[in-house]
Amino acid sequence: MSEPTVLGIETSCDETSVAVVRGRTVLSNLVSSQASLHERWGGVVPEAAARAHVEAIIPAIHEGLSAAGSPKLDAIAVTNRPGLVGSLSVGVVAAQALAKAWDLPLIPVHHLEGHLLSPFLQPNSFDAPEFPYLALLVSGGHTELIAVEGYGEYQVLGSTRDDAAGEAFDKGAKLLGLPYPGGAEIEKLAAQFSGKPRYKIPIGLRSEPLDFSFSGMKTALLRLVEAEGDSLNVAEAAYVYQQAIVETLALKFVNALETRSFSGTAVAGGVAANKILRDRLQRESERFGVRFSAPDLSYCTDNAAMIAFVGVTRFSNPHSLADAEPQSVANLP
Ligand code: KG4
Ligand code: ZN
DSSP: OOOOEEEEEEOSSSEEEEEEEETTEEEEEEEEEOHHHHHTTTSOOHHHHHHHHHHHHHHHHHHHHHHTTOOOOSEEEEEEESSOHHHHHHHHHHHHHHHHHHTOOEEEEEHHHHHHHGGGOOSSGGGSOOSSEEEEEEOSSOEEEEEEEETTEEEEEEEBSSSOHHHHHHHHHHHTTOOSSOHHHHHHHHTTOOSOOOOOOOOSOTTSSSOBOOHHHHHHHHHHHHHHGGGOOHHHHHHHHHHHHHHHHHHHHHHHHHHSOOSEEEEESGGGGOHHHHHHHHHHHHHTTOEEEOOOGGGTSSOSHHHHHHHHHHHHOHHHHTTOSTTTSOOOO
């Protein structure tokens, strides 16, 4: 049997995305970002996001299908949770209508499962992770260490007690006067600093081996900004703040690798686009003799290719189609 071809739709937050994936091959992946719309408010405004999805979804579906060469589809996969309800509804209703009109199975997908399996979207299958692997999932809403035993088999090992890593980047960026979303801005600014930093940001929750805490770092950055006033070296502040976030993530990642053996490791989610983090996790994985997989940058932040790929894994396994109901997919938080 040839590999299934799945149309993916993702509208959980502020990106309208449509993709077509065949097996592990991405035939098209269209992402229309609303970042410039929300920038003026310094964060995503749910009402405005839903409205922008309504405007973008039909053209995005047309473009996504035609960029893929309008192939024959086997199923439609759509993010149905978690996310902004108004935004999710736009994608779900569009997917339901198409599934009905084209008589195709509809596969509801948990957004985090999409991120979790995104390291499989590799042109070279050698770069894809091997089960069981340790995944560090770091996005704007989540920070989790997850043991991935197989498709649909996930065990959460640790998570954040307060902010998510991406949220910590975004809040830190705001304190430094940088635009939203702030992760990439902090990375760019931090790269301008060289030498030995004078500023210090402490690592949170050292006592808990697999859980994370970022709120103390944010407070420490606020104190630093207040104390330095106009003489603040913004690049140095961005550098130490990024270092503290990366250090925390790497520390817990290593702790998880020490608890049991894995065949590989992976990083996923928007924060996985951070080069300093990727390099650090790669080095730590090499120390443990396991292969590290990271998605291409375009599959780190929200995209429909990862959602379509989850659809591919469900479609290939006839037993799991029935499990694809909103309540029973992956016991992710
Ligand atoms: O996965 P994602 O696109 O959306 C969620 O599901 O939350 O992640 C967005 C998050 C934002 O907080 C953004 O600041 C962060 O990913 N991010 C980064 C970088 N690029 C995006 N954080 C650090 N370094 C980056 N280069
Ligand atoms: Zn996401």
